[in-house]
Amino acid sequence: MPKPGDAITEAEVTELFHEEGGAVSEGEPLYSIATDKVEMDIESPATGTVSWKVDEGGTYEVGELIAVIS
Amino acid sequence: MTAQTGAETSAQSPELAVAFYRLMSKVQHGDKRVRKALSSGEAAMSYWPVDGQEAMSAGAMLALSDSDQLVTTYRGLGDVLAKGIDLKGYFAEILGRRDGLSKGKAGAMGIYDPAHGIAWTTGIVGAGPLIANGIALAAAHRGTGQVVLVSFGDGATSIGYVHEAMNMAAVWSLPVIFFCQNNAWAEGTAYDRYTRAARLSDRAVGYGMPGVTVDGTDPQAVYDAVSTAADRARAGDGPTFVEATAYRLQGHYFGDAMAYADQDELAAKRADPPFTRYRARLIAGGAATEAELDAIDNEVIVELDEAFTAAAASEPPDIDELTRDVFSCNGSQLAEPGQVHATLPGGDTEEMGLVQAINRTLDRAMAADDSIVLLGEDIGDPSGGGMFKVTAGLSAKYGEGRVLDTPIAESAIVGAAIGASLGGLRPVAELMFMDFLGVAMDQIANHAAKVRYMSGGRKGAPLVIRTMVGMAAGPQHSQAFEAWAMHTPGLKVVWPSTAADAAGLLKACVTDNDPCLFVESMKLYYGGGKGPVPIADYVIPLGQADVKRQGSDVTVVTYGVMVHAALEAAEKLAGEGVSVEVVDLRTLVPLDLVTVLDSVRKTTRLVVAHESVGFCGPGAEIAAAVGTELFGVLSAPIQRVAGTYTPIPRAATLEAACRPGADQLIDAIRRIS
Numbered sequence: 001m002p003k004p005g006d007a008i009t010e011a012e013v014t015e016l017f018h019e020e021g022g023a024v025s026e027g028e029p030l031y032s033i034a035t036d037k038v039e040m041d042i043e044s045p046a047t048g049t050v051s052w053k054v055d056e057g058g059t060y061e062v063g064e065l066i067a068v069i070s
Numbered sequence: 071m072t073a074q075t076g077a078e079t080s081a082q083s084p085e086l087a088v089a090f091y092r093l094m095s096k097v098q099h100g101d102k103r104v105r106k107a108l109s110s111g112e113a114a115m116s117y118w119p120v121d122g123q124e125a126m127s128a129g130a131m132l133a134l135s136d137s138d139q140l141v142t143t144y145r146g147l148g149d150v151l152a153k154g155i156d157l158k159g160y161f162a163e164i165l166g167r168r169d170g171l172s173k174g175k176a177g178a179m180g181i182y183d184p185a186h187g188i189a190w191t192t193g194i195v196g197a198g199p200l201i202a203n204g205i206a207l208a209a210a211h212r213g214t215g216q217v218v219l220v221s222f223g224d225g226a227t228s229i230g231y232v233h234e235a236m237n238m239a240a241v242w243s244l245p246v247i248f249f250c251q252n253n254a255w256a257e258g259t260a261y262d263r264y265t266r267a268a269r270l271s272d273r274a275v276g277y278g279m280p281g282v283t284v285d286g287t288d289p290q291a292v293y294d295a296v297s298t299a300a301d302r303a304r305a306g307d308g309p310t311f312v313e314a315t316a317y318r319l320q321g322h323y324f325g326d327a328m329a330y331a332d333q334d335e336l337a338a339k340r341a342d343p344p345f346t347r348y349r350a351r352l353i354a355g356g357a358a359t360e361a362e363l364d365a366i367d368n369e370v371i372v373e374l375d376e377a378f379t380a381a382a383a384s385e386p387p388d389i390d391e392l393t394r395d396v397f398s399c400n401g402s403q404l405a406e407p408g409q410v411h412a413t414l415p416g417g418d419t420e421e422m423g424l425v426q427a428i429n430r431t432l433d434r435a436m437a438a439d440d441s442i443v444l445l446g447e448d449i450g451d452p453s454g455g456g457m458f459k460v461t462a463g464l465s466a467k468y469g470e471g472r473v474l475d476t477p478i479a480e481s482a483i484v485g486a487a488i489g490a491s492l493g494g495l496r497p498v499a500e501l502m503f504m505d506f507l508g509v510a511m512d513q514i515a516n517h518a519a520k521v522r523y524m525s526g527g528r529k530g531a532p533l534v535i536r537t538m539v540g541m542a543a544g545p546q547h548s549q550a551f552e553a554w555a556m557h558t559p560g561l562k563v564v565w566p567s568t569a570a571d572a573a574g575l576l577k578a579c580v581t582d583n584d585p586c587l588f589v590e591s592m593k594l595y596y597g598g599g600k601g602p603v604p605i606a607d608y609v610i611p612l613g614q615a616d617v618k619r620q621g622s623d624v625t626v627v628t629y630g631v632m633v634h635a636a637l638e639a640a641e642k643l644a645g646e647g648v649s650v651e652v653v654d655l656r657t658l659v660p661l662d663l664v665t666v667l668d669s670v671r672k673t674t675r676l677v678v679a680h681e682s683v684g685f686c687g688p689g690a691e692i693a694a695a696v697g698t699e700l701f702g703v704l705s706a707p708i709q710r711v712a713g714t715y716t717p718i719p720r721a722a723t724l725e726a727a728c729r730p731g732a733d734q735l736i737d738a739i740r741r742i743s
Contacts, residue, residue, distance in 0.1 A: 004325025
């Protein structure tokens with residue numbers, strides 16, 4: 001979970017844009033998060049096959065593993 | 071005044087066009103690399119993207135020579151990458167790691183890499199132009215031929231500092247380029263919601279300098295405008311305001327989704343980013359092939375990625391770094407114990423007040439060191455030689471190039487002093503009344519005091535700010551704010567009580583490597599502080615209190631005007647058989663606590679006294695320190711004698727009641743002896 005602001009310690013994963021096991025490319029929107037302060041799409045940092053470690057609608061702490069792209 | 075917008079300028083040569091592309095690629099991919107690290111969780115920090123502003127940085131930096139200087143802002147990734155910063159040191163700095171340029175102490179808001187022309191960075195909107203003036207002043211003074219480009223956002227044009235800076239640069243014809251990167255947003259507020267100005271560059275006319283607005287998505291247009299400005303500056307013709315317009319394609323910070331933007335407009339801008347557009351132009355125009363540009367991108371991406379990966383692998387700084395680099399030699403707020411206290415030289419003396427003693431010290435220091443320059447309002451002889459004649463005769467003797475009359479603009483005075491100190495000079499700035507400290511406080515507290523720490527100890531700001539505590543002038547011209555300065559890590563604070571001390575202490579300040587606030591009491595300027603001053607030259611090192619009168623029953627710790635009240639009280643009480651020791655602190659930071667403790671250990675009783683407000687004043691700190699160290703030794707509660715918790719009133723009767731004197735000291739001493 002990225003840190004989208006100085007005071008943010010946790011955020012909700014609002015949408016996963018790819019199916020489990022789907023192909024993703026670096027730079028395309030991967031999932032979206034929301035806090036009281038921000039709502040934003042997070043770009044994929046890599047190209048590969050995505051394996052999700054979180055659920056849509058769940059709230060996770062900054063630093064939590066969201067997905068593995070291999 | 072000229073303005074060019076809209077029309078695409080064609081590159082002078084394919085080589086230059088490709089050079090623009092290389093720098094734009096570096097900025098584009100550098101910004102992406104950082105945002106990727108933030109998205110993936112590899113890094114967590116505040117970051118201010120520059121996506122869409124590549125051509126501004128590339129065009130501007132390529133128009134400068136390597137030795138020209140850049141002052142930029144927290145949104146400075148594009149500028150510093152294009153200027154040629156040490157990449158690993160930069161990335162490690164923004165990540166807060168020990169391999170950072172400043173050991174991770176400053177972050178993106180304090181990037182300093184003078185070897186690559188990056189002279190300073192500030193996190194305070196609009197503060198950079200004030201400092202750029204001083205760097206330019208030093209360059210002109212030393213004849214280096216350097217130009218200073220100061221980069222700031224469009225939002226910064228709303229702040230008064232930028233006005234002060236542009237006016238001062240124009241009046242002194244400084245080699246500065248005011249480079250406004252208008253990205254259409256003041257953080258989250260759209261341009262037309264904070265200004266009625268059609269073009270920001272129109273403001274230049276008000277300062278008598280050229281102003282130009284160019285397409286900030288076209289590197290050639292930016293290059294041409296900055297080149298013209300640089301030529302003008304180098305020729306000694308003064309500053310130029312260059313506004314480059316573009317559109318910030320990402321949020322104010324990473325995590326800001328720009329919900330405040332018109333979403334259709336934002337989508338359209340993102341669909342046609344300046345970097346991609348310029349790339350297509352080069353290919354279509356035959357300046358480069360797709361393969362050639364791909365090769366540049368790949369080279370740049372590898373270079374950036376290697377640097378970022380190495381920076382991310384760097385460890386955080388050790389905890390013992392915390393207290394290093396506040397002062398030179400890793401000094402702290404307390405003076406080093408075990409110092410041998412200086413004594414005044416023997417030989418002939420002359421009778422003088424503070425005004426003459428300070429004038430003599432400045433005169434001798436300027437004769438000995440060409441790098442000392444004076445800045446202040448009315449300080450030159452054509453303007454009267456100073457409101458209180460402290461600097462009388464100095465501009466006649468050393469020239470107006472070294473005794474600079476300034477506009478009435480305290481932030482610009484202190485900012486220019488900071489920049490000049492970064493540029494190798496030793497400026498002495500005058501703030502006519504201490505009440506004006508607040509007017510310049512951002513430059514004092516956020517900049518002067520933090521240069522050493524934010525540079526990771528690589529650079530200090532060796533400057534002196536002389537200021538005066540007035541009297542009989544009411545609530546806004548009679549105050550003492552030494553507690554503000556003492557509460558600001560990185561500032562040394564000095565307050566002499568005699569003309570002889572003033573000469574020796576000021577001499578120490580003008581050779582010190584840290585910023586010093588030198589406080590002068592109006593009451594001591596003429597008759598009040600008059601006394602013998604040795605004719606020989608001497609230094610009173612900072613951090614050495616002076617026992618002005620020996621005693622055995624009660625210690626009075628004080629400074630400035632109150633030293634004289636304490637001596638008067640001691641004399642009166644001697645007749646009653648009470649022996650009072652008077653400790654004159656002389657330097658408040660670094661504080662000579664050792665001398666205070668030694669005295670109280672002997673007398674076992676303490677009165678702390680100062681003119682300024684007692685509540686949360688310096689006396690509270692000293693009382694707490696002595697109470698902690700000597701709790702078992704004290705034979706009576708520590709007493710404080712200080713100013714009332716009120717503004718200084720105009721009415722003489724009320725002012726007399728507000729400021730403590732010998733009578734209040736006598737009462738306090740009697741209470742505990």
